[in-house]
Amino acid sequence: LMRTGFFSSVTVETELSSDGVAVSLRTVPQVYIRDVHITSGATLQSDIEQRMFLRSGSSYDGNPDELQAQEDAIRRLLVRDGYKNASVEVRATEAGPYLIDLHVDVDRGSQLDVDRVLIQVEERDLNDPFEVLPFSYTELRSTLLDEFGFIRTYSEADFDRGQDELLQAYREAGHIRARIVSAEPETRGESIDLRLRIREGPHYTFFFEGNERFDDDDILERLSLFQTGFIDPAEVESAAEEIEDFYLVEGHYFADVTASWEPLDTAEIIVRFTIDEGPVSEIRELNIEGNS
DSSP: OGGGTSEEEEEEEEEEETTEEEEEEEEEEOEEEEEEEEESOGGGHHHHHHHOSSOTTOEEOOOHHHHHHHHHHHHHHHHHTTEESOEEEEEEEEEETTEEEEEEEEEOOEEOEEEEEEEEETTOOTTOTTSOOSSOHHHHHHHHHGGGTTTTBOOHHHHHHHHHHHHHHHHHTTOTTOEEEEEEEEEETTEEEEEEEEEOOOEEEEEEESOOSSOHHHHHTTOTHHHHOOOOHHHHHHHHHHHHHHHHHTTOTTOEEEEEEEESSSSEEEEEEEEEOOOOOOOOOOOOOOOO
């Protein structure tokens, strides 16, 4: 009976009598949530719905801690999106026998704008005009803030996308293993500062030999290491196989690619691919045997 989900408790009582054993079942019906009514701005409606774990059709045991936990989950969403002093209230009202409605009232408060961007690159001085850098502070700041739009209103999602764009820029510049060591938003009055610490990692230079049909950029776009940010000698061998697969799709069925890993020092590594494209072939005839 408990596994049916229709009861919040089932108690079994037995009593001996002259006719045998009398068995009594005492049940308490389960209360369910009938509807969830959300009062908030239209721009947040779908996000709040996704954060609701108390949903229509869910059971409800009347525990106030559940309502508090639901309020906290929505409040974290608002903080993530840069809303300051947001208030959330979740109320339960009786809607019928063993049914309740939930009312979610949200006041977003004011939203914070991005002010300062504080970027530190490990073992680098962004203020040194004589140091050779892949990117200046201005370029890094611009890449990050482009994700926040013209008004630069803060949201965690935009901050995450900005970090992804920074990493992609570093990878395309040859710093495949670049990492963002820390990324912290810091509220300051009515605005928010973004503080980042970046580790560039070694620089990788890619050389291609023997590729006549496709240029270097065409081939580089096919290498998954630029998306994963992971590279070592074994990964370079896998990259050679990716290049062979690329040529195979383009009709070079006998293409052969070899790779070499040449560290110049701890900060500079040469990765060289030697490509034998082979002829472009066409399948003239396909015979299938034994398919009886």
